Amino acid sequence: MEKVTLKIPGNPEFLHVLRSVISSIGARESLSIDELHDLQLVVDEAGAFLLKQDLGAPHIWLSVWRLEAGIKAAIWVEASVDEWPQDRAADSLPWTVMKALTDSVEFVTQDGWPGIEFTKDAQGVGADGR
Amino acid sequence: MVDSDERQRDRERTRELFARLPDDEAARDELVNLHMPLVEYLARRFRGRGEPLDDLVQVASMGLLKAIARFDPERGVEFSTYATPTIIGELKRYFRDKGWAIRIPRRLQEIGLQLSKIVPTMSQELGRSPSIPEIAKRTQFSEEEVLEAMNASQAYSLVSLDAPTSEGGADAFARLGAEDESLELFESWSSVAHLLERLPSRERKILYLRFVTGETQSQIADQLGISQMHVSRLLTRTLTYLREAATADDRSGD
Numbered sequence: 001m002e003k004v005t006l007k008i009p010g011n012p013e014f015l016h017v018l019r020s021v022i023s024s025i026g027a028r029e030s031l032s033i034d035e036l037h038d039l040q041l042v043v044d045e046a047g048a049f050l051l052k053q054d055l056g057a058p059h060i061w062l063s064v065w066r067l068e069a070g071i072k073a074a075i076w077v078e079a080s081v082d083e084w085p086q087d088r089a090a091d092s093l094p095w096t097v098m099k100a101l102t103d104s105v106e107f108v109t110q111d112g113w114p115g116i117e118f119t120k121d122a123q124g125v126g127a128d129g130r
Numbered sequence: 131m132v133d134s135d136e137r138q139r140d141r142e143r144t145r146e147l148f149a150r151l152p153d154d155e156a157a158r159d160e161l162v163n164l165h166m167p168l169v170e171y172l173a174r175r176f177r178g179r180g181e182p183l184d185d186l187v188q189v190a191s192m193g194l195l196k197a198i199a200r201f202d203p204e205r206g207v208e209f210s211t212y213a214t215p216t217i218i219g220e221l222k223r224y225f226r227d228k229g230w231a232i233r234i235p236r237r238l239q240e241i242g243l244q245l246s247k248i249v250p251t252m253s254q255e256l257g258r259s260p261s262i263p264e265i266a267k268r269t270q271f272s273e274e275e276v277l278e279a280m281n282a283s284q285a286y287s288l289v290s291l292d293a294p295t296s297e298g299g300a301d302a303f304a305r306l307g308a309e310d311e312s313l314e315l316f317e318s319w320s321s322v323a324h325l326l327e328r329l330p331s332r333e334r335k336i337l338y339l340r341f342v343t344g345e346t347q348s349q350i351a352d353q354l355g356i357s358q359m360h361v362s363r364l365l366t367r368t369l370t371y372l373r374e375a376a377t378a379d380d381r382s383g384d
Contacts, residue, residue, distance in 0.1 A: 019281070020281050023277065023280070023281060024277060027261070027262035027263075027273065027277050028262075028273075030261060031261065032258060032259040032260060032261050033249060033259045033260060033261070033262065033265070033280065033358070034258075034259035034346045034347045034348055034358065035259075036262070036280070037347055037362040037365075038347075040366075041365065041366060041369060044366070044369070044370070045369065045373070048373055092376075093322045093372055093373065093376055094373065096341070097341070097369060100340070100341040100344075122261075123258070
């Protein structure tokens with residue numbers, strides 16, 4: 001599966017870069033404009049959620065995979081945690097939003113670093129998106 | 131350092147002054163003067179973004195005037211708690227508008243304008259929101275241009291998590307009675323129920339339609355008679371507000 005990966009500084013002011021990248025890839029993967037906007041919100045929520053954990057992460061990473069009709073993405077931070085997800089994370093507002101806007105979402109670790117992985121399927125647009 | 135007695139005196143004076151509004155101009159002026167330290171403090175938090183501090187203070191002062199005009203002392207919220215998000219909102223809007231004027235090329239603005247018209251039409255025709263290639267084909271713009279315009283229309287920067295936020299009283303908005311549908315929203319979003327109560331009814335309805343009934347942004351736009359882009363912006367703004375206010379709550383509870 002082809003994958004795009006990038007890292008940005010661990011600062012919320014750079015999350016717009018992730019938003020642009022994910023919508024740019026999603027636009028070519030049959031996602032509608034509604035679904036692209038949803039993806040941008042999910043990236044905001046996931047990025048802000050990870051940064052809010054105050055883990056002192058120097059970078060945030062994003063990986064995006066192309067699916068047959070949709071995309072899968074993972075966002076994670078360079079930080080070590082004893083417990084992931086942390087207590088009550090699944091009761092939080094960001095998690096509620098991420099669950100509502102994606103087709104699947106879960107807490108993951110990438111090489112021991114805490115992250116969030118999600119998928120967004122293309123609904124309704126033709127198979128080739130055109 | 132302002133001591134607590136002084137703060138208490140200011141609060142009492144503020145209440146007295148609000149009791150003299152809306153007819154007493156002198157009371158309004160004194161309210162403005164009394165809260166200029168808050169205005170200047172918030173304006174300073176937005177320094178370093180290329181705008182002179184004097185301009186920022188002026189913008190923040192406009193926010194203060196709006197807050198004074200909208201504040202209802204009967205609600206039992208401290209005025210400074212009420213005014214803070216209004217002032218911050220004014221500052222953010224200033225940067226957003228300025229950013230648009232300076233950084234977004236005119237052509238993208240024009241494309242964005244066309245998108246705001248064509249997307250609702252196409253959504254109606256297709257029965258779903260269109261994809262970027264579909265919009266490009268219809269408008270004769272390239273896919274890149276459409277995508278760029280879409281991203282530009284979302285042009286806002288997420289404020290720093292350390293930025294000043296209201297502590298549970300964030301309300302540039304009127305406190306409105308909860309509709310039945312909002313109760314359902316409150317149940318599923320219990321951790322931020324106290325913040326949802328403070329949202330304007332339209333923003334609350336958008337959250338309800340998107341997250342409880344699962345309607346798309348385009349469907350919500352149809353129902354509310356606004357553009358899908360506008361729904362997207364309102365959703366982004368509302369979620370950002372909730373996230374910031376919840377963070378402030380968490381910190382004050384630490």
